[in-house]
Amino acid sequence: MKASTEINSIARAAEVLKLLSSGVEKMTEISRRLDVNKATVHRIMKTLESKGLVSQDTATRKYYLGPLIQSLAQNPLMVHRILGQLAVGEMERLRDKFGETVVLQIRRGGQRLILEKVEGNQSIRYFPENIETSPVHAGAGAKILLAEMNRAELNMLLARLDLVKVGPNTLGDKKKLLKDLEDIRSQGFAISFGETIEGGAGVAVPIRHYSCPVALVIVGPEDRIKENRAVILKELALSSETISENIASVTGIKSALN
Numbered sequence: 001m002k003a004s005t006e007i008n009s010i011a012r013a014a015e016v017l018k019l020l021s022s023g024v025e026k027m028t029e030i031s032r033r034l035d036v037n038k039a040t041v042h043r044i045m046k047t048l049e050s051k052g053l054v055s056q057d058t059a060t061r062k063y064y065l066g067p068l069i070q071s072l073a074q075n076p077l078m079v080h081r082i083l084g085q086l087a088v089g090e091m092e093r094l095r096d097k098f099g100e101t102v103v104l105q106i107r108r109g110g111q112r113l114i115l116e117k118v119e120g121n122q123s124i125r126y127f128p129e130n131i132e133t134s135p136v137h138a139g140a141g142a143k144i145l146l147a148e149m150n151r152a153e154l155n156m157l158l159a160r161l162d163l164v165k166v167g168p169n170t171l172g173d174k175k176k177l178l179k180d181l182e183d184i185r186s187q188g189f190a191i192s193f194g195e196t197i198e199g200g201a202g203v204a205v206p207i208r209h210y211s212c213p214v215a216l217v218i219v220g221p222e223d224r225i226k227e228n229r230a231v232i233l234k235e236l237a238l239s240s241e242t243i244s245e246n247i248a249s250v251t252g253i254k255s256a257l258n
Helices: 002-021 027-034 038-050 067-073 081-098 140-147 151-160 174-187 222-227 229-251
Strands: 054-056 063-065 101-108 111-118 133-135 190-193 200-207 214-221
Touching: 002 027, 002 038, 002 054, 002 063, 027 038, 038 054, 081 101, 081 111, 081 214, 081 229, 101 140, 111 140, 140 174, 140 190, 140 200, 140 214, 151 174, 190 222, 200 222, 200 229, 214 222, 214 229, 222 229
Parallel strands: none
Antiparallel strands: 054 063, 101 111, 101 214, 111 133, 190 200, 200 214
């Protein structure tokens, strides 16, 4: 019983931090959105504040993410290390099956960031560097990350995002990009050809139950990806389900970000 209560408290604290990160600053609004009474929210806030995860402006009584969160965010590889550990087994399985490079990506501002990479063993392969960043609008993984965002946050991001041309087939029209994202939400996967590099391709699916959108991506030459597209999608879906369940088993939280 105690363990269950502690897990619920952690889950609520996580939801509070997510609301603060999205710009919700007042305790009343946090209480309303979580459907939790103010006394409980106040206790959570005081605990988070004591650990440096939350700060309060004494003049306005508004809450903000604290210095510890900002410090942790300076090193995304360490912050998301557990995600890589929970995913690497399935990433290696996919690499062994197809011989292509497999990467795990998250969004950081207007960039997509590679958290984990399992290098392919083909003689010709896509070989991104660890922690390589690219614009978040180009490529299959990038589009999964955008499609998994909250609609309001997505609109805010796109309003200030410059759709620079990365590869020959990079989309430069925001209306077309939004249409692509709607299709991706419906079908549950993204495929790209030549969006980040000429002759390159990617197939991506979302990972669930994590604190932010995550994309699992197989990348390789366009001809091999096209030839194996159907089976790649099938195996990616299986790996996504396994990794998502791994995350849920560790955190005790199941939630879909959409």
